[in-house]
Amino acid sequence: MKRILCYGDSNTWGWSPITKERYDDQTRWTRVLARALGAEYEVIEEGLNGRTTVWDDPIEGYNRNGYNYLLPCLETHCPLDLVTIMLGTNDLKKRFSLTASDIALGAGVLVKAVQQSTAGRKAKAPPVLLMAPPPVGRLTEFAEEFEEATEKSKKLGDRYRQVVQELGCAYLDTSTLIVSSDVDGIHLDLEEHAKLGHTMAGIIQELLMSA
Numbered sequence: 001m002k003r004i005l006c007y008g009d010s011n012t013w014g015w016s017p018i019t020k021e022r023y024d025d026q027t028r029w030t031r032v033l034a035r036a037l038g039a040e041y042e043v044i045e046e047g048l049n050g051r052t053t054v055w056d057d058p059i060e061g062y063n064r065n066g067y068n069y070l071l072p073c074l075e076t077h078c079p080l081d082l083v084t085i086m087l088g089t090n091d092l093k094k095r096f097s098l099t100a101s102d103i104a105l106g107a108g109v110l111v112k113a114v115q116q117s118t119a120g121r122k123a124k125a126p127p128v129l130l131m132a133p134p135p136v137g138r139l140t141e142f143a144e145e146f147e148e149a150t151e152k153s154k155k156l157g158d159r160y161r162q163v164v165q166e167l168g169c170a171y172l173d174t175s176t177l178i179v180s181s182d183v184d185g186i187h188l189d190l191e192e193h194a195k196l197g198h199t200m201a202g203i204i205q206e207l208l209m210s211a
Contacts, residue, residue, distance in 0.1 A: 008087055
């Protein structure tokens, strides 16, 4: 059985912009992915609301730092055949005052941590698929928290691509596939979860066949 770790924030956890609760097992993109891949794959959901790439959040808690939890998470779930990382949206919060390049570099630190780990088969490093999050949309309730984030988020795809070229991992710019909800500008509507899950299934199968 192939084991896939999906590491992310509220859009991996499955936050619904309408109900402000978690989407059910039929809706979350990680569960859509698991069904599309079939019984020969195990998809491990590791999403946390508010998770950043490598930054401590003094408001929501230092446990939101994605780097701090990544290494124990890898050790918990090993052996792994693939790790997907979709983080960066929360780095856009006004309180961090980060550039798009800084956010991409933070994502790169996570990729390198996986590449230097022994969490794969035979104590080797598992391959990594870095996913640039979709740009921030029309902000409503999060407008003050994510002030100036919309334009900055549009640069993430290119900045992440530069990091990937340096690190040599797989890459998906999700802005070519999905959009953030018009309800809050941050989270994904259920249709976007379905699109992401089905597309990811094909990408993962191809990656693991060529690994």
